[in-house]
Amino acid sequence: MVHNTLHDRGVIARWRQFLPVSDATPVISLNEGSTPLIHSPRLSAIVGRGAEVYVKYEGLNPTGSFKDRGMTMAISKAVESGAKAVICASTGNTSAAAAAYAARAGITSIVLLPAGKIALGKLAQAFMYGSKVVAIEGNFDDALRLVREIGETEPIAIVNSINPFRLEGQKTAAFEIIETLGDAPDLHMIPVGNAGNISAYWMGYREFHAAGRAKKLPVMAGFQAAGSAPIFYNKVIEKPETVATAIRIGNPASWDKATVAMRDSGGTVDIVTDAEILEAQFWLAKNEGIFVEPASAASIAGLMKCADKSRGAAFDLSRIPEGAKIVCTVTGHGLKDPDVAKDRISGIVTAHAEKGAILDIIA
Ligand SMILES: *Cc1c(COP(=O)(O)O)cnc(C)c1O
Numbered sequence: 001m002v003h004n005t006l007h008d009r010g011v012i013a014r015w016r017q018f019l020p021v022s023d024a025t026p027v028i029s030l031n032e033g034s035t036p037l038i039h040s041p042r043l044s045a046i047v048g049r050g051a052e053v054y055v056k057y058e059g060l061n062p063t064g065s066f067k068d069r070g071m072t073m074a075i076s077k078a079v080e081s082g083a084k085a086v087i088c089a090s091t092g093n094t095s096a097a098a099a100a101y102a103a104r105a106g107i108t109s110i111v112l113l114p115a116g117k118i119a120l121g122k123l124a125q126a127f128m129y130g131s132k133v134v135a136i137e138g139n140f141d142d143a144l145r146l147v148r149e150i151g152e153t154e155p156i157a158i159v160n161s162i163n164p165f166r167l168e169g170q171k172t173a174a175f176e177i178i179e180t181l182g183d184a185p186d187l188h189m190i191p192v193g194n195a196g197n198i199s200a201y202w203m204g205y206r207e208f209h210a211a212g213r214a215k216k217l218p219v220m221a222g223f224q225a226a227g228s229a230p231i232f233y234n235k236v237i238e239k240p241e242t243v244a245t246a247i248r249i250g251n252p253a254s255w256d257k258a259t260v261a262m263r264d265s266g267g268t269v270d271i272v273t274d275a276e277i278l279e280a281q282f283w284l285a286k287n288e289g290i291f292v293e294p295a296s297a298a299s300i301a302g303l304m305k306c307a308d309k310s311r312g313a314a315f316d317l318s319r320i321p322e323g324a325k326i327v328c329t330v331t332g333h334g335l336k337d338p339d340v341a342k343d344r345i346s347g348i349v350t351a352h353a354e355k356g357a358i359l360d361i362i363a
Pocket of ligand 1: 065066067093094161191192193194195196197198246247293295296331332333
């Protein structure tokens with residue numbers, strides 16, 4: 001067998017000493033993590049004042065989202081405890097990750113999805129990885145309630161982010177950012193749905209700070225879609241709606257943790273509209289060559305909102321120092337949700353198969 005470097009062997013191999021694993025833990029990995037932190041000259045220019053903006057491209061994980069970081073932990077620990085089956089509620093990416101890592105472990109995965117609200121790529125993944133897929137007549141919050149009920153009576157491990165091992169794995173993204181930058185950034189911008197990821201990053205930043213690996217802690221700025229923004233409005237949203245299906249959540253499981261992260265870091269939560277999300281998604285693909293799914297673009301839309309003083313953003317960018325480092329997490333790959341690109345694809349022009357016709361069109 002070929003031996004990869006530690007960085008290529010997944011987050012448990014790379015960050016073992018910071019994770020609750022032991023020699024008894026079977027490591028179920030698809031070599032997730034170690035994703036690129038891409039400098040964005042154009043976002044840096046938009047922010048100005050010498051800021052350096054970086055994009056943490058989590059779409060390059062094995063199943064195309066950051067969920068793989070948490071799932072390698074959740075599935076490894078489930079197998080360690082003898083589980084033969086796992087279950088999750090999902091807006092799509094948790095189910096894709098659970099299905100892949102369960103397949104890798106040789107155990108059964110069951111996924112509960114809100115009927116009709118899953119991006120096509122994610123649905124394809126659940127089926128291809130061999131999950132038992134149940135579409136429920138309800139939203140994500142209903143699905144999560146049912147998962148909790150099933151977990152109470154059935155011998156099936158829950159791998160939603162209410163499983164603490166998920167956040168443990170996800171915190172490793174913060175470790176990687178600190179290692180790449182040499183310190184924590186000044187400001188971290190991140191999409192918020194069930195609010196596990198922002199909580200996990202904050203845990204990771206704090207742990208490395210406490211261990212002396214980072215000198216500072218970032219300000220955490222979370223962004224919700226305007227139609228599903230329970231934390232921003234400080235109330236449960238019964239019928240959350242947004243094109244960004246991965247953050248279409250009305251009652252986040254990690255609400256309290258996320259609130260603490262934003263409060264203790266001096267950060268804020270803000271909203272971005274679906275139009276702003278789609279515009280930021282297209283902008284990032286067209287201007288920086290980074291194609292992300294709509295939910296992921298919430299952090300980019302958020303940064304753009306903050307950079308435009310006329311839009312009344314919750315976070316005042318002038319609070320961060322000259323030359324600050326800013327990281328935007330983009331959570332999932334653009335190919336997950338091909339339907340949102342349909343409007344743009346529909347503009348395709350067909351030409352006669354001859355040079356002149358093509359030159360006419362591209363002129
Ligand atoms: C899960 C997910 C989110 C939201 O993360 P939370 O931890 O639920 O806040 C955002 N974007 C994508 C692509 C996701 O898969």
